[in-house]
Amino acid sequence: MRSLTAVPASSDTFHAPGPADFDLPGIFGSEVTKPMVLVVLSAVIAFGLFYAMSRKAAVVPGRLQFAGEYVYDFVRNSIARDTIGSHDYMRFVPLLFTIFLFVLVNNFFGVIPLIQFPTMSHIGYTTALALITWLVYNTVGVLKHGFFGYLKHQTVPSGITGPILIALVPLEFFSNIIVRPFTLALRLFATMFAGHLLLILFSLGGEFLLLHFEPRILGIGSGLFSFLMAIGVSFLDMLVMFLQAYVFTLLTAMYIGSAIAEEH
């Protein structure tokens, strides 16, 4: 700790990265920020890529189409069909596929060189997604069961009667109708935010240690170690990026599936 005080406080004091680092200024002084550009770019990339992959619709797929079908199959069969059931799932495949691609591409912006910013670390975008999910599963539920039928479907667990319902119904309503969009939005936002913050911390901290820390030996050693950690965290973050896209899509499918289920 004694050596830490030797750091010159004037120019090279290390500021730990925080939420302020996520508040990027508008590009060219306008109101348009980097995440706004990225979110549009992600849609262009996702559509362009998968339109190119699916355009031929060949019976015997080429390499590109095979890759596209691999991803599409994953969402269509592993997520949508297995969760919603083979009767209704096809209606929701476009939505689930869109959500998966959108979240995946935006998450991976965090590790793509020159872009290096996960759009989903801004809670506004995850809120938009969670709102869409919330609207969709509640709407299909109401359409299927009727307004009060749907409320009963979501709040009264089957096979339970008596006074326990007084406690259960508000709880179920709270968890199934109110909490779901918040957890959806927060989970995705928080993981992306934390992953990116860790990356910034290890890379900025590593840079600081490497260039300015006294004694130099200790600074260079720990700085290099910090960069190694940044690389390790990047790989971990990539796993998390994929997992979060999967989890968001899977939960959306589960909410839709439970909303249109015949019984609990």
Add this chain to the structure above:
Amino acid sequence: MFKTLVLAAAEEKAKEDELNPLVPHLAEIIIGAVVVLLLLWLIAKFVVPNFEKAYAERTTAIEGGLQAAESKQAEADAKLAELEKQLGDARHEAARIREEAREQGAQIVAELREQAQVEAARIVEHGKTQIEAERQQAVTSLRAEVGTLATSLAGRIVGESLDDDERSSRVVDRFLAELEGAN
């Protein structure tokens, strides 16, 4: 440094109050939602139908192939069954012909045997008849000859003395010798 860190943290804290990352910007929600809905429209309109079309075509192709294979198999099975039936028929026919030939052979042998027996019987009968006729003829001619002989013998015997036993036996002996000589 610790002091600096605390100060820095306090500074950050002050900033954080302004930049609470948990408060979404309305602009971001709107942009996010619009982009997602646009992407959803594009994907639903252009990407998903293409993939599904490929799947459907693939399913049809595979099912068609399976059906063709099945019909080919059925055809082959039918042909095989037909050939086996033909083979069985041919075997049956051959066995029938063999059986028939055997029967015919046996019949022919039996017929021939019968014919031969009839023939033999006929020959025997014929022989018997001939013998009988010849015997009859012999008897007739013998009877006539014996009559003549008896007459001539009686004449000789009567011509000689019939009292002398010795003489009469001599006469008979001579007569017999003559007979033998005549022969």
